[in-house]
Amino acid sequence: MTTSAELDGFIRHGGRLAAAQAAFPQAPQPWLDLSTGINPRPYPAPRASRAERARLPDPEALQFLEAAAARTFGARPERVAAVPGSETAIRLLPDLLAVRGVAIAPDTYGGHAEAWRAAGAEVSLSPEDAEAWAVVSPNNPDGRITPADLLLSSAGRRWTLVDEAFVETAPELSLAPRAEGRLVVLRSFGKFYGLAGLRLGFVVADEALVASLRRRLGDWPISADAIAAGLAAYADDAWADRTRARLARDATRLDQLLTRSGLTVVGGTSLFRLARAPDARAVFLRLAAAGVLCRPFADPRLLRFGLPGGAAAWARLEAALSERAR
Amino acid sequence: MTTSAELDGFIRHGGRLAAAQAAFPQAPQPWLDLSTGINPRPYPAPRASRAERARLPDPEALQFLEAAAARTFGARPERVAAVPGSETAIRLLPDLLAVRGVAIAPDTYGGHAEAWRAAGAEVSLSPEDAEAWAVVSPNNPDGRITPADLLLSSAGRRWTLVDEAFVETAPELSLAPRAEGRLVVLRSFGKFYGLAGLRLGFVVADEALVASLRRRLGDWPISADAIAAGLAAYADDAWADRTRARLARDATRLDQLLTRSGLTVVGGTSLFRLARAPDARAVFLRLAAAGVLCRPFADPRLLRFGLPGGAAAWARLEAALSERAR
Numbered sequence: 077m078t079t080s081a082e083l084d085g086f087i088r089h090g091g092r093l094a095a096a097q098a099a100f101p102q103a104p105q106p107w108l109d110l111s112t113g114i115n116p117r118p119y120p121a122p123r124a125s126r127a128e129r130a131r132l133p134d135p136e137a138l139q140f141l142e143a144a145a146a147r148t149f150g151a152r153p154e155r156v157a158a159v160p161g162s163e164t165a166i167r168l169l170p171d172l173l174a175v176r177g178v179a180i181a182p183d184t185y186g187g188h189a190e191a192w193r194a195a196g197a198e199v200s201l202s203p204e205d206a207e208a209w210a211v212v213s214p215n216n217p218d219g220r221i222t223p224a225d226l227l228l229s230s231a232g233r234r235w236t237l238v239d240e241a242f243v244e245t246a247p248e249l250s251l252a253p254r255a256e257g258r259l260v261v262l263r264s265f266g267k268f269y270g271l272a273g274l275r276l277g278f279v280v281a282d283e284a285l286v287a288s289l290r291r292r293l294g295d296w297p298i299s300a301d302a303i304a305a306g307l308a309a310y311a312d313d314a315w316a317d318r319t320r321a322r323l324a325r326d327a328t329r330l331d332q333l334l335t336r337s338g339l340t341v342v343g344g345t346s347l348f349r350l351a352r353a354p355d356a357r358a359v360f361l362r363l364a365a366a367g368v369l370c371r372p373f374a375d376p377r378l379l380r381f382g383l384p385g386g387a388a389a390w391a392r393l394e395a396a397l398s399e400r401a402r
Numbered sequence: 403m404t405t406s407a408e409l410d411g412f413i414r415h416g417g418r419l420a421a422a423q424a425a426f427p428q429a430p431q432p433w434l435d436l437s438t439g440i441n442p443r444p445y446p447a448p449r450a451s452r453a454e455r456a457r458l459p460d461p462e463a464l465q466f467l468e469a470a471a472a473r474t475f476g477a478r479p480e481r482v483a484a485v486p487g488s489e490t491a492i493r494l495l496p497d498l499l500a501v502r503g504v505a506i507a508p509d510t511y512g513g514h515a516e517a518w519r520a521a522g523a524e525v526s527l528s529p530e531d532a533e534a535w536a537v538v539s540p541n542n543p544d545g546r547i548t549p550a551d552l553l554l555s556s557a558g559r560r561w562t563l564v565d566e567a568f569v570e571t572a573p574e575l576s577l578a579p580r581a582e583g584r585l586v587v588l589r590s591f592g593k594f595y596g597l598a599g600l601r602l603g604f605v606v607a608d609e610a611l612v613a614s615l616r617r618r619l620g621d622w623p624i625s626a627d628a629i630a631a632g633l634a635a636y637a638d639d640a641w642a643d644r645t646r647a648r649l650a651r652d653a654t655r656l657d658q659l660l661t662r663s664g665l666t667v668v669g670g671t672s673l674f675r676l677a678r679a680p681d682a683r684a685v686f687l688r689l690a691a692a693g694v695l696c697r698p699f700a701d702p703r704l705l706r707f708g709l710p711g712g713a714a715a716w717a718r719l720e721a722a723l724s725e726r727a728r
Contacts, residue, residue, distance in 0.1 A: 164623070
């Protein structure tokens with residue numbers, strides 16, 4: 077697999093392991109998936125009991141979860157609505173906000189522009205004249221942080237949607253405590269807690285928008301398993317603190333490894349690192365041949381790497397990269 | 403708790419165990435929940451592995467699930483979209499169909515009218531002049547079946563949305579194989595398979611509507627756990643056949659018990675029975691005092707009962723009802 081048409085699927089989203097297996101059938105199994113920004117050492121979350129799995133989630137359990145998340149976010153519980161993954165919120169909000177034009181930076185998570193276009197909005201690059209602005213901060217893939225005062229002042233003039241999917245590694249940056257009026261904040265559970273398969277995220281916003289989103293989602297938007305995991309995780313501040321420290325150490329270690337291998341680290345958060353190399357596409361293919369999946373982009377010089385999750389994964393990445401250095 | 407204001411929460415939806423515990427603190431624990439139409443003996447579904455729980459669900463796994471469901475429904479896979487519970491589809495479809503008026507029978511699942519009103523549509527009783535018709539068939543709570551030719555001919559003139567949440571007990575009635583053009587069929591996983599906490603349902607519809615719904619939901623609409631359970635369940639025809647036979651026997655047994663206790667069975671499906679009694683509200687309260695939750699309605703003469711799930715549950719319901727017969 078070497079044509080850029082075949083790379084398109086991997087450029088669209090990370091985590092496409094089945095596609096990687098099909099495209100690189102000779103690669104050693106199992107794959108080491110570094111194509112996402114998901115913490116490779118998940119929170120040891122309890123599972124829903126057999127009884128909880130069988131019945132509809134109790135509305136009270138959902139309220140407890142939203143209250144626990146609100147405490148962690150520093151927001152008021154009535155401004156926090158759980159959604160089955162923040163991606164669902166990204167897709168629903170354009171309809172709820174009902175604006176004709178939105179500004180979105182070009183080098184960011186592609187789901188935002190897709191969602192607004194599907195809802196019939198014009199997507200432009202500059203927020204100056206747009207009725208809405210969708211921003212990922214810290215940005216994926218480069219980690220760029222949009223200053224809080226810029227976002228707050230924008231929200232005085234237009235709907236301002238801040239996707240904080242990766243803010244858990246630096247929670248002091250979050251605008252969730254100030255989400256009101258036309259400032260809407262999205263939070264993700266699966267990335268920092270390493271449980272993306274559960275599908276859990278949150279919208280933090282003005283009460284009226286939260287109420288309207290809840291009507292759109294119905295009474296049972298998330299699974300019993302997501303409720304059980306979220307309730308435990310958001311109560312465990314000690315795990316979150318330890319994890320932030322570990323992710324920061326691992327991100328530094330990854331930078332050193334990438335640099336030694338001839339790549340230039342140009343950005344990221346503690347959950348993923350963005351690197352540049354003139355031959356990044358060739359590096360992607362060489363790593364894939366070794367069963368290591370990283371994330372390519374439309375810009376052929378860029379690659380994003382998630383963190384390896386243990387000694388064997390570090391050794392495998394190092395070996396696959398050193399093939400290149402030789 | 404005896405005022406009808408306090409009954410409102412139980413009239414809105416079944417399954418509100420936490421509210422029942424709060425309203426009837428003296429009732430023996432644990433509650434026997436007969437307030438929903440969920441099979442009390444769940445499919446023994448596998449859980450997502452630790453690795454599946456950690457990563458984003460692979461788009462290919464979602465396709466396999468949709469194909470497995472399509473085979474069970476007798477529909478073409480490209481016409482089947484998985485959703486996080488059919489309630490989510492009920493809430494999203496009014497926006498996608500964008501009509502100004504919908505007809506909905508008054509004595510049916512309340513979520514439909516709520517969803518259309520939230521989307522700004524007028525809700526009327528007769529489909530004659532409406533641009534859309536939303537029908538639950540078999541109907542909840544009375545089991546009424548709307549004839550297929552009526553639905554098919556309606557779909558020639560207007561959007562016709564058939565909620566088949568309980569059709570698994572009589573799958574030959576399903577219109578899923580004929581869902582195209584303006585005929586849209588909703589299917590539920592959690593009720594028949596007894597796993598409502600997983601949040602899984604399906605929309606069966608024309609390719610264009612399915613594509614538009616998928617854009618609305620994003621790439622990862624359902625959890626890894628829902629995918630794992632659905633894949634196993636839809637491949638297990640033998641379990642489904644045995645379960646249909648058992649549910650039919652249990653429904654007959656429930657009818658006999660309700661009749662012996664002085665109630666008149668007036669409808670239902672094999673997953674729930676609707677009964678009438680002049681003192682139905684008093685029966686509800688007496689059962690609740692014994693820790694048995696059934697489902698009251700705005701019509702004060704009606705109660706709906708789900709099936710008890712084992713010998714102890716049958717004995718407990720019988721004892722609680724016989725208090726009344728004395």
